[in-house]
Amino acid sequence: xxxxxxxxxxxxxxxxxxxxxxxxxxxxxxxxxxxxxxxxxxxxxxxxxxxxxxxxxxxxxxxxxxxxxxxxxxxxxxxxxxxxxxxxxxxxxxxxxxxxxxxxxxxxxxxxxxxxxxxxxxxxxxxxxxxxxxxxxxxxxxxxxxxxxxxxxxxxxxxxxxxxxxxx
Numbered sequence: 001x002x003x004x005x006x007x008x009x010x011x012x013x014x015x016x017x018x019x020x021x022x023x024x025x026x027x028x029x030x031x032x033x034x035x036x037x038x039x040x041x042x043x044x045x046x047x048x049x050x051x052x053x054x055x056x057x058x059x060x061x062x063x064x065x066x067x068x069x070x071x072x073x074x075x076x077x078x079x080x081x082x083x084x085x086x087x088x089x090x091x092x093x094x095x096x097x098x099x100x101x102x103x104x105x106x107x108x109x110x111x112x113x114x115x116x117x118x119x120x121x122x123x124x125x126x127x128x129x130x131x132x133x134x135x136x137x138x139x140x141x142x143x144x145x146x147x148x149x150x151x152x153x154x155x156x157x158x159x160x161x162x163x164x165x166x167x168x
Contacts, residue, residue, distance in 0.1 A: 066164060
């Protein structure tokens with residue numbers, strides 16, 4: 001992230017993370033992934049909104065609402081009292097290929113579990129992790145200069161993007 005203010009490992013904290021209500025009620029596996037990603041983000045995310053080109057002050061606590069609107073991913077960042085800080089809207093086009101490939105691997109993973117094919121599961125898991133990492137790198141890149149995040153936070157945000165896209 002390119003800002004004048006140095007970022008620290010404990011620069012900001014997500015107190016509450018929510019998704020558009022239409023994302024609730026997806027498959028049980030996706031629901032479990034969604035819940036785990038949100039819990040992890042609220043427990044240990046590294047999250048720093050950039051306001052007018054400057055990173056928000058250290059120790060900030062934020063609420064984040066994610067949604068998809070008109071083929072765009074919306075990051076609505078607020079203070080914990082509900083005051084709007086910033087809304088960033090990212091085009092989903094650059095994510096399409098990795099999202100599609102990731103969803104195909106998730107479906108293949110479910111089929112391999114049903115078939116009891118352990119060797120195939122290992123190969124699918126490796127591919128899935130690779131695509132998840134690629135998606136996380138894209139999240140970091142697309143949020144550069146908007147929201148400072150670490151790689152672990154980006155991976156969890158990519159998980160939530162997958163859930164939002166699956167529902168859409």
